[in-house]
Amino acid sequence: MSYRVALVGAGGIAVRHLEALAKTDRFRSVSAADLDRGKVEKLSAQYGIAPYTDYKEMIEREKPDVAVITLPHFLHKEAAVFCAERGCHMLLEKPMALTLAECDEIADAVKRSSVRLFVGHTQHYIAENRKAKQLIEQGELGELVMINDTRHIHYYREDRPGWFLEKAKAGGGILFNLGSHSIDKIQWLSSSRVTGVKAVLSHFGPRGDVEGSGLVFMDTDTGVPATIAQSGYPGASKNETEFVFTKGMLRVATGQSLWISDGGEYRKVPVDPQEVPFVLQFEDLASYIDTGTEPECGLDYARSVVAVTEAIYRSHERQSYCNV
Numbered sequence: 001m002s003y004r005v006a007l008v009g010a011g012g013i014a015v016r017h018l019e020a021l022a023k024t025d026r027f028r029s030v031s032a033a034d035l036d037r038g039k040v041e042k043l044s045a046q047y048g049i050a051p052y053t054d055y056k057e058m059i060e061r062e063k064p065d066v067a068v069i070t071l072p073h074f075l076h077k078e079a080a081v082f083c084a085e086r087g088c089h090m091l092l093e094k095p096m097a098l099t100l101a102e103c104d105e106i107a108d109a110v111k112r113s114s115v116r117l118f119v120g121h122t123q124h125y126i127a128e129n130r131k132a133k134q135l136i137e138q139g140e141l142g143e144l145v146m147i148n149d150t151r152h153i154h155y156y157r158e159d160r161p162g163w164f165l166e167k168a169k170a171g172g173g174i175l176f177n178l179g180s181h182s183i184d185k186i187q188w189l190s191s192s193r194v195t196g197v198k199a200v201l202s203h204f205g206p207r208g209d210v211e212g213s214g215l216v217f218m219d220t221d222t223g224v225p226a227t228i229a230q231s232g233y234p235g236a237s238k239n240e241t242e243f244v245f246t247k248g249m250l251r252v253a254t255g256q257s258l259w260i261s262d263g264g265e266y267r268k269v270p271v272d273p274q275e276v277p278f279v280l281q282f283e284d285l286a287s288y289i290d291t292g293t294e295p296e297c298g299l300d301y302a303r304s305v306v307a308v309t310e311a312i313y314r315s316h317e318r319q320s321y322c323n324v
């Protein structure tokens with residue numbers, strides 16, 4: 001059986017979902033909705049799907065089995081509750097919602113409607129990350145003692161949609177958007193949950209009102225401390241997570257390479273080629289819908305990531321350590 005899919009939002013990431021959907025036989029894209037008629041009509045012509053400008057009308061008319069929600073963050077809650085109430089299973093893009101209160105509203109609607117919600121924490125499907133998780137779980141590098149995650153990217157590039165730089169629409173800047181990937185990597189790869197944070201952010205961006213950098217110290221429930229250092233100001237790009245153990249280290253350059261030290265200098269670890277992450281993500285979604293077995297990126301897990309971002313902003317505002 002193949003599930004009929006409607007895309008709610010037809011922006012940058014929606015294209016990646018459509019490409020992946022075209023490669024699976026468990027799903028069939030039937031329609032997409034976007035306020036921008038030009039965008040949605042282009043995708044409609046390319047993928048042979050019905051175009052809409054009103055996603056609510058699309059859901060009512062098409063009655064899809066699955067809605068893939070790729071809207072700006074401030075619309076995640078409204079769209080997810082609407083789709084749940086119309087009986088759609090969902091792949092909701094990360095971060096789950098702006099706040100924990102919104103996550104809880106989504107969770108209530110999902111449970112009331114007996115639909116399944118899967119949040120698009122794509123880090124779980126990236127080859128280097130998966131290999132790193134295997135190596136961490138094998139335990140041959142000894143005790144994990146710390147995790148340091150660093151991300152530098154020019155966040156203010158001209159082609160970034162404006163809503164990403166508005167706190168009310170995006171929830172925050174680089175720490176909310178890309179920080180959710182870093183928090184996810186730290187929690188998932190080390191099988192832990194962040195329990196407390198101390199964060200210092202900066203606001204020197206040329207546009208918008210979101211933070212442009214942040215340094216975060218985090219405690220986890222396994223006792224292993226972690227840091228996140230992110231900067232969205234111009235500079236050399238970097239996306240690395242380093243795991244320090246008692247007998248060596250692991251360095252994951254997500255999407256690029258994986259390095260191991262078993263006491264000496266780093267050497268590269270071969271990573272087997274795999275299916276593209278968005279296809280693997282849809283395979284997991286199909287299996288969740290089929291079996292109901294809780295996925296790695298279900299409600300509670302996705303909520304835990306938003307809990308950490310909420311604590312990061314609270315910590316910066318109060319200039320103090322905050323429990324998650």
Ligand SMILES: NC(=O)c1ccc[n+]([C@@H]2O[C@H](COP(=O)([O-])OP(=O)(O)OC[C@H]3O[C@@H](n4cnc5c(N)ncnc54)[C@H](O)[C@@H]3O)[C@@H](O)[C@H]2O)c1
Pocket residue numbers: 008009010011012013014033034035036039053054055070071072073075093094095120121122161177
């Ligand atoms: N998993 C990943 O690696 C990854 C990567 C990029 C983005 N994302 C996430 O995907 C989501 C979307 O990001 P994006 O980069 O595609 O943003 P985008 O701005 O390119 O796309 C959002 C689209 O929503 C449309 N839209 C806004 N309001 C609407 C409404 N009321 N009804 C219908 N359409 C509406 C906009 O016109 C736009 O085309 C965000 O949650 C983002 O964090 C995830």
